[in-house]
Structure formats: C-alpha cells, structure tokens
Amino acid sequence: MAIEGLEITHEGNAAHGEYRATVPGSDAVGRLTWKARGEARIADHTLVPPEIGGQGVAAALVDALVRDAREDGFKIVPQCSYVEAQFRRHPEWADLLAPTPS
Numbered sequence: 001m002a003i004e005g006l007e008i009t010h011e012g013n014a015a016h017g018e019y020r021a022t023v024p025g026s027d028a029v030g031r032l033t034w035k036a037r038g039e040a041r042i043a044d045h046t047l048v049p050p051e052i053g054g055q056g057v058a059a060a061l062v063d064a065l066v067r068d069a070r071e072d073g074f075k076i077v078p079q080c081s082y083v084e085a086q087f088r089r090h091p092e093w094a095d096l097l098a099p100t101p102s
Contacts, residue, residue: 003055008064017041019064021048021057028052032061032083040075040098041065043083062086069096 005024011017014036021030028049034041043065048057062083069076075098078084087093 003057003060006057006060008060010064010068019061021052021061023052023055023057026052030057030061032058032065032080034065037077037098039073040077041069042077042079044079046080046082058082059086066090066093066096075099 003023007022009020009022011020012034016033016035018034019032022028028051030048030052031045032043032047033045034043036042043062046058046061048061065076065083068074076083076087076096077098077100078087087097
C-alpha cells in the first residue's frame, strides 16, 4: 500500500545513518537506522510511530535501503526483525545479504 506524499530521506556518514519517512499531515517520523560493518550496513532498528503505522511506512524504509544497496554496491545485515522478515518475503533480495560468519 503506497502512501500518497510519503517522503523518505537519508542522513548518515561512513559509520552510521538513518532513513526517515514523513507523511503529509503528521509530525511523526518513521526511522530505519543502520551502522557500518566493513562493506555492509547492519540494519539495526526500524521504528514507526503508531499514528503513521499500518500504512506501509516501514516497508518503504526497507525499500529505500535496498534501492541504495543496489545503487551503491553495499550488502545488508538484517539485524532488525522487521528487516529480516522483509528479506524472507523478498527472495529476490538474497544477493544483497552480507555473508554471516558461521
């Protein structure tokens, strides 16, 4: 479900960053945070306030991370349970998973 007017921005540096989602008519901000590990980004938290929840905001945040991974060439470690669930739902993203030590 796409939210009309949803805006995703990204702030960060080489060590860590955050994707932010804003929805027209609300001051609430959804966030997906990450930290760097080598050539990968560990997606560690996805938070969407209840007032903008249930509208696909979290999925849009993960989509932005995946899009950037494809464009910028980094891998993803889905430490956050929501990001991990999205990767299970999207097997076509498997090439973006960072190898995990066994």
